[in-house]
Amino acid sequence: MADYQVVNETDAENTIFENEWDKLWTNHFRAREVIDIYQDHKDAIKECLRVAKYQLESTFGGANAQTNEIGWMPILPNFLLALPAAATATYATATWNRYITTANVTTRWNDWIIGADAGSSLKMTKYGTMIIIGFADPVEEPKIDGILAKIKGKEYPIWAFGDQMSETDWHVYELPAPIIIEKEQEIYLQALAGRAGLDKLRPLGVFFAKGDYMRNKTAYAQV
Known part of the structure; x- marks a missing residue:
């Protein structure tokens, strides 16, 4: 990972981190493959x-x-x-579930995690910092074949999912290196649609x- 300015944890904070570590992920995820990715990136x-x-x-x-x-939770x-301007929260913004249409497959690369307008970047809240370590797609047949990312102004090579998604019992993809997104930094992800149908792809x-x-029920991608 890149160099960042940091403040080290105290002994008391490290105790909280260690005591909550295993239970936090096993309470949220059932698949051993997902939990293993978290264990790989504990440091x-x-x-x-x-x-x-x-x-x-x-x-x-x-x-x-x-x-x-500061609290912590899986990425929700x-x-x-993001919500379009003047919109209210809907089912579509409270779940990773979405339907990939035949038009999406024809288009191939489709906006996924973006700002309020098509093609725009999402600005991270000033109240949070995030780390992305991979992706999971808990469906029988994954619909997405790869991700194209622009994060903090840096364009990444295509993350092609390959066999990790299509030929495993639980469809997970571990990033080559984790990415930290600091407060008020920008993120823009496009997804490569390979098949139509229900998709549940989510970042890990x-x-x-x-x-x-964390307690704000209306904090939908708010800055």
């Missing part, structure tokens, strides 16, 4: 906590963080699926955020 996730401490100028309070403490759709990683933001 990187702890480094992201240090970045969050510097960025958010707060202490780490764990899963039940108080208002001005409401923090990355951790969202570190202020406790009050």
